Amino acid sequence: MDIKVSHVCKSFEKKQVIKDISFTIPTGEICCLLGPSGSGKTTMIRLMIGAITPDKGTIQFADVPMPNRNMLKKIGFMPQNDALYDDLSAEDNLHFFGGLYDLNKSQLEKRIDKVLTIVDLTEHRKKLVKNFSGGMKKRLSLAVSIFHQPEVLFLDEPTVGIDPVLRRKIWNQFQQLKKSGTTIIVSTHVMDEVTECDKAALIYNGSLIQYDAVNLLLAKTESGRVEELFFIASRTIGGGDD
Numbered sequence: 214m215d216i217k218v219s220h221v222c223k224s225f226e227k228k229q230v231i232k233d234i235s236f237t238i239p240t241g242e243i244c245c246l247l248g249p250s251g252s253g254k255t256t257m258i259r260l261m262i263g264a265i266t267p268d269k270g271t272i273q274f275a276d277v278p279m280p281n282r283n284m285l286k287k288i289g290f291m292p293q294n295d296a297l298y299d300d301l302s303a304e305d306n307l308h309f310f311g312g313l314y315d316l317n318k319s320q321l322e323k324r325i326d327k328v329l330t331i332v333d334l335t336e337h338r339k340k341l342v343k344n345f346s347g348g349m350k351k352r353l354s355l356a357v358s359i360f361h362q363p364e365v366l367f368l369d370e371p372t373v374g375i376d377p378v379l380r381r382k383i384w385n386q387f388q389q390l391k392k393s394g395t396t397i398i399v400s401t402h403v404m405d406e407v408t409e410c411d412k413a414a415l416i417y418n419g420s421l422i423q424y425d426a427v428n429l430l431l432a433k434t435e436s437g438r439v440e441e442l443f444f445i446a447s448r449t450i451g452g453g454d455d
């Protein structure tokens with residue numbers, strides 16, 4: 214299911230935070246939205262999942278204009294701040310969120326076992342979430358977001374505040390999901406994470422400054438580092454929020 218973003222603009226109280234952005238994400242790829250804090254990554258994700266509507270432009274999932282209720286079933290979303298119940302165990306959180314889908318008891322239990330295995334939390338399933346580390350919470354949030362086997366998965370800064378070892382583990386899980394056919398859109402301000410992705414959309418101050426295959430983007434730099442493309446943009450179009 215290709216995702217096509219065409220000439221999308223969005224303002225909040227007269228401030229334009231998304232400026233005429235267009236790009237297409239092909240099915241089965243990992244695409245990162247890369248940019249400094251305040252550049253518009255979360256807003257772009259909220260527009261794509263249909264949580265907010267563009268002022269101008271369109272977003273289509275496989276030619277179906279968004280927002281669309283049927284498409285929502287095919288989308289998974291992991292927000293930047295974990296939306297978990299601290300006083301429930303990992304397993305009970307999954308019972309709660311999984312209960313929102315149309316599954317019988319045995320299907321629900323099977324799916325809980327499966328997602329706990331995917332995110333490597335089976336041995337911690339009875340533990341209360343308030344006793345989880347930050348990385349464990351991220352992995353449980355991932356389990357919630359993939360519970361219904363979405364075709365397209367949106368991840369908003371999934372590795373923020375995570376140490377390098379766990380970050381590796383989480384990226385391995387994303388790569389596994391890609392192998393199983395999931396299209397993944399991931400926002401990050403960690404420039405090194407770009408090499409995990411097939412394509413990157415570089416967002417700066419609400420504008421899309423580059424969109425291409427990661428190897429082609431890196432080939433446009435002298436240093437082989439994607440930061441260089443932001444430095445060039447900052448000289449030509451001015452600063453972001455910080």
Ligand SMILES: Nc1ncnc2c1ncn2[C@@H]1O[C@H](COP(=O)(O)OP(=O)(O)OP(=O)(O)O)[C@@H](O)[C@H]1O
Nearest residue numbers: 225230248249250251252253254255256257402454
């Ligand atoms: N609901 C809102 N009302 C007003 N301004 C908003 C709203 N949501 C976002 N903004 C503004 O839009 C701009 C882009 O914010 P956004 O959260 O999309 O950036 P981001 O790249 O995701 O940043 P971060 O990496 O810090 O999460 C910021 O200036 C932010 O203050």
